[in-house]
Amino acid sequence: MEQSAAGAALGAQAYRALEDVMDPEFPVSVVSMGLIRGIEVEDGVAKVRLTFTSMGCPWTDWIERGIREKLLGLGGISAVDIEIVWDKPWTRQDLAPAARITLKKLGISP
Amino acid sequence: MISAEVLKERLSRGELIERPEEMTEEYRYELKRMLLIAGDTEFRSVPMLHSYLRVGVPQRYVKPFLAIAQDELGHAHIDYRILEDLGEDVDALLYERENSEWVYPYFFDMPMDNWYDVAVGEGLGEFAGGLLVRNVFHHCSYAPWRRALAKVDIEENFHVKFGQTLMNEAAQTPEGLAGLQRTVDWMFPLLVEFFGPPAKAADVQIEYRLKGKGTDDMRQQYLHYAVPYCQSLGLKLPVHFDEARKEYVLGFPFPCHFDVANKRWDFAKPVEWREVFARWEKRGPMAEEHLKQIRRGWRSLRAASA
Numbered sequence: 001m002e003q004s005a006a007g008a009a010l011g012a013q014a015y016r017a018l019e020d021v022m023d024p025e026f027p028v029s030v031v032s033m034g035l036i037r038g039i040e041v042e043d044g045v046a047k048v049r050l051t052f053t054s055m056g057c058p059w060t061d062w063i064e065r066g067i068r069e070k071l072l073g074l075g076g077i078s079a080v081d082i083e084i085v086w087d088k089p090w091t092r093q094d095l096a097p098a099a100r101i102t103l104k105k106l107g108i109s110p
Numbered sequence: 111m112i113s114a115e116v117l118k119e120r121l122s123r124g125e126l127i128e129r130p131e132e133m134t135e136e137y138r139y140e141l142k143r144m145l146l147i148a149g150d151t152e153f154r155s156v157p158m159l160h161s162y163l164r165v166g167v168p169q170r171y172v173k174p175f176l177a178i179a180q181d182e183l184g185h186a187h188i189d190y191r192i193l194e195d196l197g198e199d200v201d202a203l204l205y206e207r208e209n210s211e212w213v214y215p216y217f218f219d220m221p222m223d224n225w226y227d228v229a230v231g232e233g234l235g236e237f238a239g240g241l242l243v244r245n246v247f248h249h250c251s252y253a254p255w256r257r258a259l260a261k262v263d264i265e266e267n268f269h270v271k272f273g274q275t276l277m278n279e280a281a282q283t284p285e286g287l288a289g290l291q292r293t294v295d296w297m298f299p300l301l302v303e304f305f306g307p308p309a310k311a312a313d314v315q316i317e318y319r320l321k322g323k324g325t326d327d328m329r330q331q332y333l334h335y336a337v338p339y340c341q342s343l344g345l346k347l348p349v350h351f352d353e354a355r356k357e358y359v360l361g362f363p364f365p366c367h368f369d370v371a372n373k374r375w376d377f378a379k380p381v382e383w384r385e386v387f388a389r390w391e392k393r394g395p396m397a398e399e400h401l402k403q404i405r406r407g408w409r410s411l412r413a414a415s416a
Contacts, residue, residue: 024268024271024272025264025265025268026264027264056173058173058174058176058177059174059177061170062174062272062275105260106260106261106264107257107258107260107261108261
């Protein structure tokens with residue numbers, strides 16, 4: 001389905017908004033951690049494709065709740081549909097360059 | 111070994127200490143004492159976290175609690191690893207000391223009887239522990255420790271947020287709020303006591319910049335967090351803010367008698383600090399079981415690797 005111009009604009013806005021949702025364990029956003037694999041908004045529904053750094057991640061509920069709360073706070077989004085994806089699995093290569101620097105400063109090998 | 115004058119002069123210029131050769135005996139003694147308290151506090155929180163699982167932690171919180179326990183063990187490892195560099199035998203510290211020789215908060219030894227004890231333990235207890243970390247992280251003159259605490263600090267901050275989530279959720283119903291209040295009634299004075307007796311006029315650990323604040327400042331910092339937060343949930347604490355002094359004032363004699371078996375404070379019965387120290391040294395109801403648990407794990411690990 002082709003996205004409308006309004007939907008595309010809202011999707012971009014939603015993606016930027018997720019820069020404020022922080023990973024629970026590190027001062028890096030879920031976007032910079034590379035957890036957001038895609039986001040589309042159509043008819044007020046935000047469809048988020050989300051992954052985690054591991055299948056045993058203890059904070060999955062926490063991260064999903066943070067994403068939902070943030071997106072539902074944006075005008076124009078009335079529902080959030082999160083799909084957990086594992087293909088392809090998260091690796092360190094998914095980290096944004098700035099996130100690598102932050103983690104390195106904390107003594108964590110990115 | 112350098113002289114105390116040279117060391118204090120260096121510290122007054124804001125310099126950091128990198129190697130044991132740059133310390134005086136006194137500096138080394140105080141640093142090791144603080145590392146032991148920090149390491150013991152992280153390490154002995156783990157049996158308490160493990161005990162939470164007995165009170166019926168909701169399934170969605172089991173993995174988070176295991177992750178927090180793993181964090182705390184990682185933090186303890188940092189503190190003990192530095193102690194090892196300073197000549198301590200860490201295996202002996204962990205597995206051969208008796209309970210009276212450990213130095214960690216008394217409330218870790220209390221039985222956690224219900225979900226409200228768990229929620230408040232995390233929401234209010236973690237903040238107290240985090241303050242100890244921050245007092246070193248922002249001020250400590252021993253560079254290897256200070257560098258290592260960057261990761262510890264952010265993890266402790268997150269544990270507090272997690273604990274707040276548990277308390278916030280519990281406070282949504284009148285029954286939950288009453289449960290939290292029952293826990294706060296016994297746990298809050300223990301957390302106030304956690305920071306120790308009133309500050310001494312001269313504190314050598316502050317003089318050596320091993321930490322930044324004394325016990326009274328730490329206690330006030332704690333109250334500035336805990337009181338408004340608890341009040342925002344509708345919880346009542348025996349404390350009020352003195353506008354003239356710009357500080358919190360306890361509404362009970364400090365210290366006072368604690369009936370350990372019944373988890374009740376007797377505010378009509380002030381005690382001397384030596385009585386508190388005696389209680390701490392005797393350790394609390396769960397201490398023996400927790401120590402056995404630690405030693406059991408050690409023995410089975412050794413047997414498996416023999």
